[in-house]
């Protein structure tokens with residue numbers, strides 16, 4: 001028997017990063033938004049294995065360290081069953097791109113394996129297990145738009161109106177999430193900036209509730225952006241180009257290096273994507289929309 005799960009990428013609409021905690025993590029205010037770039041994960045009963053296909057899959061492990069395999073092993077342990085899951089990942093989400101592709105695959109594997117081994121398992125249990133695998137995994141199960149606090153794993157769905165049109169400029173190569181957090185701490189220390197306790201942005205929440213893309217564009221923020229730009233200065237040109245081409249908002253997605261641009265409608269998004277491709281400031285530029293549902297069995 002086999003189950004296929006479709007799971008979305010995320011962009012962070014607000015990433016407020018608090019001080020470094022004793023456990024090596026930062027307290028966050030992390031406004032997640034699921035967008036229509038998807039990985040597809042097929043789980044088939046059989047010996048534990050991972051295969052990956054996609055146009056750009058360099059760096060994705062196929063051994064037990066793949067987050068999808070770790071998810072299968074964690075769930076099997078929780079249920080007291082054998083981790084008999086042969087996992088195939090069709091990758092569209094950029095790797096190490098700040099769009100939570102690995103977390104998405106872990107979420108999809110949890111849902112797919114649960115469908116095979118214990119179909120009645122509550123989503124809440126899967127989200128708790130997901131939080132043990134990575135801070136972004138619970139959101140990939142939930143989808144939509146939500147604010148995450150703690151490490152980002154304690155989620156509250158946010159009310160939104162309408163559909164938002166995005167362009168994602170993909171970079172050559174990736175950025176390591178721990179390295180970007182470490183660079184954020186280094187820059188803060190170097191400039192004697194004291195990390196303040198982050199709060200949800202009232203302007204952002206109002207824009208989302210009203211479906212006001214222009215106001216949302218103006219309210220997008222990412223405290224990791226200076227660190228990502230410091231590690232990959234070429235991203236400054238990418239961000240500037242998107243603004244020049246009329247994006248309503250522009251920022252690095254999470255820990256980067258993918259850059260996200262907000263457009264007024266689908267046509268505007270297609271125009272900005274074409275202009276970014278023509279300007280040669282990105283490996284690729286793809287249009288997508290949000291919010292979309294979280295991991296879903298097909």
Ligand SMILES: C[C@@](CO)(OP(=O)(O)O)[C@H](O)COP(=O)(O)OP(=O)(O)OC[C@H]1O[C@@H](n2ccc(N)nc2=O)[C@H](O)[C@@H]1O
Pocket residue numbers: 012015024025026027028030097098099100101103133134135136137150151152177178181253254255256
């Ligand atoms: C930055 C964000 C924004 O959503 O994602 P990406 O943009 O990389 O996808 C997340 O905070 C990444 O979440 P995730 O990729 O699940 O990270 P984890 O596996 O939990 O942690 C990896 C490492 O990132 C750092 N980390 C992560 C979360 C957090 N709140 N504080 C941290 O300092 C720690 O160094 C940790 O060891």
Ligand SMILES: Nc1ncnc2c1ncn2[C@@H]1O[C@H](COP(=O)(O)OP(=O)(O)O)[C@@H](O)[C@H]1O
Pocket residue numbers: 059060061065066067068089094095096097098099100101102103105106174175177255256
């Ligand atoms: N299923 C997976 N897909 C992608 N990367 C994975 C996966 N499992 C483990 N990884 C590792 O996680 C790293 C971060 O990948 P990813 O989740 O795509 O990026 P980000 O954390 O920037 O959103 C990769 O470089 C890779 O080594």
